[in-house]
Amino acid sequence: MNALKIGLLIVVAVLLLVFIVDRAREAAPLREINKSLVQLNEASQQQIQELHALRQAVEAHPAQVSSGTGSAPSVDPKLTIADPKNPTATQPAVDKDRDGNPKLGVNFLIPYDRSFFHPEWVGGTLKVFDATPKQLNPLTDNSATTQSVHALVNDSLCERPPTHPEQWSSCLAESAVISDDFKVYTFNIRKGIRWQRPAIAKRAEFKWLDTDVELTADDFKFTLDLIMNPAVDCPSLRNYYEDLDKVEVLDPQTLRISWKRKVYTSLSASLGVSPLPRHIYGRNRDGTPIPAEQLGVTFNKHWFDELRGVVGVGAYLLDDYQPDKIMRFRRNPDYWGVSFHFEAIEWILDVKQDDAQLVGFKNGQVHVDGLAPLKYKSEILDHNEPRFAAFDPANPKAGRQGQLGWERVKSMSFSYLGWNMRHAPFNDKRVRQAMSFAFPKDRIIKEVFYGLGQPVLSDVHPDSQYCNKDLKPFTFDLAKAKTLLAEAGWTDSDGDGILDKTTDGVKKSFSFTIKYIANRPEYDNTLMIFSNELRKIGIEMKPSPFEWKELMRVLEDKDFDAVVGAWQMDWDIDYFQLWHSSQVDLQGSSNHCGFANKEVDELADKLRTTFDTAERVAIAKRIQAIIAEEQPYTFFRSGEGIFCWQNQGAPAKDRYLDGISQGLDQLNPLVNRSRLFWHFRN
């Protein structure tokens, strides 16, 4: 009897659950209607697209002729598009004169170049895993995800082309002229560029947004004024503009940015500005303008951000965004330039765990993914996943051919072991050098990272022109390390197997803690090997893992003997933040190790005001030589990982493969992995 009652109860509970679920789905019919509307919209978009492509193809051919004859550098040649039949024929010859040195008084930008674009390849949807952006405002959120949203949706005045990132090319600005004293930048902005229309413009409430608005110099002034407004919550961005003097609008197409001093950072800070839509961020929800003195205040919590809106003048429109679920971008049919090959890009936001992402990639839910060293070992080197092509030591490109393609890609980062120079034992140069001699760098890269990454000797990527190749290599040599330590006074006087030193009557044995990031098995193994080597010469090293945020605090408070860290590099080389002595005692600064050297100070200051590339290279090499001698860091390895992609299921397999291999071959090896998307096609 009781069992019957319980059974009945369970049946009722299940029925209740079904009822609740069903009620929750009541909105479904409405969505059904919405869906058909979207389909209709897509169909019409596609037609527009076809017309657009046709127009582009027609325009492109005469344009190539005219660009060849362009004599005045201030006149920007028309957009270059590849000849579909012969993709390599239209490669623009790179002017030897244009070595990245800004020429003064004339337009120094290289032409806007999209020779890698093949109009006949357009189509398909690219799916990738990504993280949910915290916010979509490009000024108040400087997270990597938000910046990549804006890289799709918006353009900047000038850009670093992925094939030649050391040069600036024209983008929204047709020309850029720098004054003789490097203080005044004058831009001529392309005519006829229109802002994207936000999705909310379809609502009756936002009728006032449903018009065409052209991009003018005022938008740039508006953006820079906001960055400089102390009420706006963008302190780290504002740092780049501390020496900004004034921004003037000469006429709707001409913008002038003046700086107080001649500083090298002004180059990228001026050329890299992306505009914000003044007609949206300058207005209230009802379309009335916001008074100037309230702009900064309202900007931090602007209604447009609260509605999760994004607009730009770029290649893609944000189509659909559900936090922690999906973010969908669609081609901007009204785009002024030439964009990626995909019809749409989808970011899948709900898969965060590494294992889950790999499974998602194997299941074909995304087209590209990355592999960390341990996964590289198990999936490719051990060949646990037969769909990856096997590793072939003779042919680095062998991975491209499998059902799942893979290739090694470099990244602009390096890792290091940092020694705190503030106190013993690492306040002695010989001790630091000894540590570098005792660090079996090559062996660790081979055994722990499975060959991913190059050993580095300085904080510049080995492939960069700034890298000093003549540095002392600190090849693994325990005997040398021991001699250096003995010179510095560290000997095993009491015979307990651990080195010791007596200073001011106090005997100290050589034992220290090294702090590093937790949950990275590679680094556990690295430090295990290193501490074994150190024990052989009588040093006790205790590895102690920290969570990322906690490690940041440790670094900020300089609360360590030794630390394992990594830096992400910029194209613009700068030695001030990491190595200048003014940063040693500053709260929260990046000179963790307490490195102070008069000559480096002078050179770092000089580098900040030097624009000539050859001169900059010379200064950078000199600084690296000094740092290598002092060894505040034992430089470890440059970043490298595995980029993998789906070869299966692509409609035109060969072309698809072409796209990726072309990207891997043509692009500068140091550009961001995501740049490879330029060449993708599905």
Next chain:
Amino acid sequence: MLAYVVRRLLLMIPTFLGILVINFAVMRLQGFTLAEQMKVESGKGSEGVASERKVQGASKNVENYIDRFRRAGNDLPALINTRGFWTKADVVSTLQVAAPAHGVRSNSGSRAEKQLWLAGHFAVEPLYQVLADDALKELHPAAATAFALCAYASVDPGNVRELSSVELNRIQSLNETLRNNRFDSIADPAYAAKRKVLMSVYEDPLNRTAFAHSKGKAWKALFVETGFTDLMVKLFTGRLYSETHKEYAFTLIGERWYISFGLNFLSIIIAWGISIPLGIRSARRVGTLEDRATTNSLFLLWSLPSFFVGTLLLHHLCTDTSHGAALFPNRGLSSDDSMWYSTPAYLLDLLWHATLPLIVLCYGSFTSLSRYMRGNLLDQLNADYTRTARAKGASEDAVIYGHAVKNSMLTMITLGAGLLSELFGGFVIVESIFSIQGLGTLLLDAARQQDAPLIMASTVISVGLLLVGILVADLLYAVVDPRIRSKYG
């Protein structure tokens, strides 16, 4: 009975507060820095280690550094704020510790300086006295910097909306003055002028009220202006703000609770629905091969950690191979296009997605629940009343289901106390392995990013529910057990 209820309710208050204090203390000890704007590169694939990004000249602007602490409420001392009682002598000694002795400064000096900078308006008056004292000339540069930073008014998006534009302009010009009048050494040609400007900031009657010391203010600040009070006020007014999600913590939880709730509800039903009959069956066949086999296999299951089983299932049942598609989906609780399914198809889809997560959620609790049930029932079967029931000729089923099971369920009420909080708690591991966007993943992200407000909010909810669950269990006990009822009359 009423006395019993009241007593239980009153006991909940200190327990709740105690848990909050411990929670807060643990987070403080961990050094949670809440509102960090640091760019975190996860670096997956391209680089095996998270790396910092170079931000050129980032540290030029120390005000940003102060802002970061203030916005998180991390500038305040944890439990007791004695800054209101600081005198000139205290500040002088701190400045002396913070000053670099020769060459590079020690860590303790750096910490002392940070403490002084974060003291905010409390330290302005004593610092002014240091600046005004000509005898302490060598401390003036450090004091000027500290003065400028303590008097610096943070303008953050939280409070900025309440300010009028006149007030805002005043604050901004004040900040600008402070920023421009710091000096690095007394050799600075503008030293005298800058010092004068800084001193005038304090002397300005408009600022005087904010900066001047008074006994009343100091005593009030002792317990009120602390990190704990700050957090409690935010907690009880529902203004716990998650900086990493740019959203109120309770809103975030509100958006996701039903996913975890649904999964947990089902898993509890399954776990109890299977374990209790299993326990009864084992108890009835005690000592037989079947009993021993179930016990052993259940303990084998129990010893497998769920993250291990979850990952195994993910890799072997959810991954497509070159031979064909996977048996089960690898992520989420419904297919991408499930929106357009009919309700039965939708439910099937849901079930298909939920199967593996439910298995991983349930299998661990079979052991404990069924063994409890078995033990309790065995106790009851050996009791006198069972013998009496059997003696009077009741059938075996009537003895077990009519008497023994009923009584042994009494002790199961204790186990049920945790159910309520379990329902709303996320299962971190299962949710992250199967990419389910419930409370578990939210909590995991929060812990990774050290998002203290979010962690606090979810702990408070689960602690509150646990306490309520215990209360309900206690009350149920009193209802079903006459002995407890009679004790309290």
